Amino acid sequence: MARYGMVIDLKKCIGCLSCTIACKAENCTQPGIFWSSMKDLEFGKYPLVSRVFLPTLCMHCADAPCVKVCPTGASYQQEDGIVLIDDDKCAGCKYCIEACPYGARYFNESAAGYFGNELTPNEKLGYQQHKVGVVGKCTLCVHRLAQGKQPACVQVCIGGARYFGDLDDPNSEVSRLIALKHGSQLRKELGTDPSVYYLLPSKG
Amino acid sequence: MNIMAVERQDTFGWAAAADLFLGGVGAGLFLISFIMELLDKYEPLARIGTISGPILVLVATFILFADLGVKTKFYRLFRNPLSWMSRGTWVITIFILFGLAYSLPAFWQLDWKGTALGNAIGIVAAIFAILTSLYTGFLFAAVKRISFWNTAALPLLFFASSLYGGMAILLLIAPFFTASPDGTFSVLVIAEIILILIQLFVLGIFLEIAKLGSTPTAESARMLRGPAFVIGVIVAGLIVPLGLLSYYAAASNTLALPMLAGILLLVSNFFLRYYILRAGVRVPVYP
Numbered sequence: 001m002a003r004y005g006m007v008i009d010l011k012k013c014i015g016c017l018s019c020t021i022a023c024k025a026e027n028c029t030q031p032g033i034f035w036s037s038m039k040d041l042e043f044g045k046y047p048l049v050s051r052v053f054l055p056t057l058c059m060h061c062a063d064a065p066c067v068k069v070c071p072t073g074a075s076y077q078q079e080d081g082i083v084l085i086d087d088d089k090c091a092g093c094k095y096c097i098e099a100c101p102y103g104a105r106y107f108n109e110s111a112a113g114y115f116g117n118e119l120t121p122n123e124k125l126g127y128q129q130h131k132v133g134v135v136g137k138c139t140l141c142v143h144r145l146a147q148g149k150q151p152a153c154v155q156v157c158i159g160g161a162r163y164f165g166d167l168d169d170p171n172s173e174v175s176r177l178i179a180l181k182h183g184s185q186l187r188k189e190l191g192t193d194p195s196v197y198y199l200l201p202s203k204g
Numbered sequence: 205m206n207i208m209a210v211e212r213q214d215t216f217g218w219a220a221a222a223d224l225f226l227g228g229v230g231a232g233l234f235l236i237s238f239i240m241e242l243l244d245k246y247e248p249l250a251r252i253g254t255i256s257g258p259i260l261v262l263v264a265t266f267i268l269f270a271d272l273g274v275k276t277k278f279y280r281l282f283r284n285p286l287s288w289m290s291r292g293t294w295v296i297t298i299f300i301l302f303g304l305a306y307s308l309p310a311f312w313q314l315d316w317k318g319t320a321l322g323n324a325i326g327i328v329a330a331i332f333a334i335l336t337s338l339y340t341g342f343l344f345a346a347v348k349r350i351s352f353w354n355t356a357a358l359p360l361l362f363f364a365s366s367l368y369g370g371m372a373i374l375l376l377i378a379p380f381f382t383a384s385p386d387g388t389f390s391v392l393v394i395a396e397i398i399l400i401l402i403q404l405f406v407l408g409i410f411l412e413i414a415k416l417g418s419t420p421t422a423e424s425a426r427m428l429r430g431p432a433f434v435i436g437v438i439v440a441g442l443i444v445p446l447g448l449l450s451y452y453a454a455a456s457n458t459l460a461l462p463m464l465a466g467i468l469l470l471v472s473n474f475f476l477r478y479y480i481l482r483a484g485v486r487v488p489v490y491p
Contacts, residue, residue, distance in 0.1 A: 039489070056489060065349075068287065069287050071280070071281045071283060071290035071293065072277065072284065073283040073284050089277070090273070091277035091278060091280050092273015093271075093289060094215050094216075094273070095289050097215050098215045098347050098349060098350065099346070099347055099348075099349065100349070101489075103488075134273055134274060187489065
């Protein structure tokens with residue numbers, strides 16, 4: 001069985017936020033909720049300053065703390081490593097939100113849209129998949145994978161910074177990139193074994 | 205110097221603190237009252253305590269219930285035995301059921317205190333009262349992302365808080381339910397003095413561990429060094445009541461002193477838990 005994962009080359013990311021917008025368009029999340037987002041980071045001191053755009057999303061950890069702490073069994077992991085939430089089982093206790101080391105989980109507080117309570121036709125359609133009072137997060141576009149497509153954020157990345165594939169296959173592009181360019185996991189010390197790897201600007 | 209930025213958790217606020225407070229002091233109240241019943245010297249105060257404890261925990265459960273996003277799915281909270289939230293749901297449910305089963309019949313002339321069955325129910329309820337006061341500590345200690353909470357000292361701190369909080373309620377209500385307050389009172393007052401000293405000791409260890417910990421943990425400890433916690437919770441909420449109770453035990457008969465101490469202790473008990481939740485900070489996500 002495959003273990004799906006992603007590699008993000010930070011040297012190629014230009015911080016255009018197209019991944020964030022593509023995720024919004026694809027998954028139609030409510031205002032204030034970003035399953036895919038971007039951190040704009042600065043390192044060093046003048047004149048030796050560097051700027052890095054760090055795209056973030058659910059890390060789909062192999063040893064996911066959110067799944068362990070979920071009291072309802074709503075958070076679960078598929079055989080392919082994708083961590084999902086069953087809306088019909090979630091009671092909205094929010095425990096998983098703090099358990100996630102990556103801040104990838106959001107509470108669906110209200111069904112209001114970007115223009116108030118009057119929803120646009122797109123929001124009316126898209127919000128059907130997001131129940132109010134439950135927790136939501138990136139699904140790695142599992143519905144697109146089922147159609148043989150890539151996650152929306154990968155497809156739209158104009159810098160070609162995102163790679164998607166099978167981490168268990170040593171010949172896959174993601175596995176080769178991780179091996180050759182020393183892919184790093186965020187907060188590796190927590191031992192959650194994230195499925196999202198970053199190629200740091202200073203390496204490879 | 206490399207200063208690490210931290211961000212404050214905003215998931216657990218007033219509702220969680222109220223749940224911790226009522227659940228904790230309710231469990232502590234039952235436990236102490238049950239021991240008093242076993243000693244057979246403190247009726248009807250002990251009986252009031254054994255019934256009030258589970259009721260307070262029941263109120264705490266309603267607060268938890270009200271804070272759920274989907275209330276109709278509350279029954280699913282029992283599903284995952286690996287989750288401290290599920291374990292806690294089981295623990296408080298069993299405590300409430302056994303606590304009420306132990307204390308309620310006494311109000312209908314079915315007093316089974318002293319019988320084998322009554323004692324067995326009481327002992328089960330007392331064990332689950334201990335677990336009720338402990339599990340919230342484990343619940344938050346399991347959140348690895350917040351290193352301030354992620355320590356074995358947190359369940360001990362909450363347990364000690366439950367005991368002094370439960371006894372504080374007894375100090376408050378004792379004058380209304382005890383025929384001769386002085387005799388009972390002096391024992392309760394001395395017990396509370398000991399419980400406050402234990403609480404100060406455990407709190408000191410907890411804060412010292414945090415101070416010596418990683419950067420975010422030390423930042424949490426630094427947040428608690430502000431006047432609200434030091435003056436409000438430690439001085440006004442623990443040390444002043446300690447002085448009032450010590451003075452009462454040594455040289456006074458004024459019942460207002462232990463009652464005032466009881467109020468201060470209960471207020472501090474709530475804010476102790478609230479500020480510990482508020483001081484939960486995490487490292488932002490970046491390499």
